[in-house]
Amino acid sequence: MKHGALAILPLAAGAALYGFAFGLLAAQVGFPWWGVALMSSFVHAGSSQIVAVEQFSGTSAVVGAALAGAALNLRYIGIVASLSELLNGLSFRMKLLTIHITGDENWALTMAERAKNPEIGASFLIGSGLVMISVWTGSTTLGAFAGATLPNLEQLGLGFAFTAAFIAMAVGLWRGPANLIPWAASFTVTICAVTLGAPKAYAIVAGAVFGLAVSHIVRSKRKLVL
Template structure:
């Protein structure tokens, strides 16, 4: 219980930041026709901010549910790697507890848990669960509140609220930065994403292309360093 409480308290600064862009997401989702209860259910059951944002964007652009679902699912492919990184941490839990932990794991509490675990190997599933419960509650509450407000307000895009998403991802990326060795894979991943989108590829798939390029470069550099050593 102490470890879970530690996780819940440690995630609060990130949760407050997530609440800001969660509220902005709820506002904009309501503006394109999503009911407040639909936004709340999506946040609780999907619980993946970036994929929700992309799905809503695709729905607003194309008007098709299938396109929105595929775009969100494509962006969520990164969770395959995230879940794989948690295998040791979740070892020994029941299947129900593992599924719960996986569901409430998002970018923020995963990054925080891995950072704390790097400092202290004792940090484990309890910390992940504590931080995850806070994040899913804050995200669901803030997006629902945003949708309630957005349903009764005029067009908000002109106020630049969409930039809240970009700012949030920049802040998350800064938290994951580990120094100069990451310059090359990050630069190539960004370049590949920009190139893919510039050639007409949907943004969600462009992000996947960039992620795969970045992972390939990281794998190559790791093998190269091992061979040199």
């Protein structure tokens, strides 16, 4: 677990920055600090939390905000499925804990390290996950404390912290020109869906599904060529 905990520290530092920004803005749209802390510890999914808070600030509808966040979290179905081999041998309780503390960053790092060294296993994922959930919950809660006393931070452009964070994650996931067509397709569908008035969370899901379909088609054609 120590190996995973140390390896994730650079990513955790980045998550702390936009976690603090998220806490600030969440507090300013009406979330109490303890609500932010509970959301971060139980949901533990930054992108869906951001979308849920944005939906809540626009409509004040708790159910709509929850559905928006849940829609964006559909990607975890695939993430959890990819962990089946890695989680073999763990008790049911440990599997549940490991799945809960698995986020985009520590999952991606674990899969990357495992590709280089098959000996990397559940302990790496758990160690890195414990660090990430602790840093995320702590930074968002601290941000919420600060956000309750500071002026309107959207006017200062702090909301761009989320955009910058997602751009940084996208750069880390870029694997070369092969990604260009699926990413462009996903981006185009998402923008069109938002332009047509679809809720942002569902627009993102639609873009992701379309991008995956295009990626499958591209890979199938390449196999046929080879």
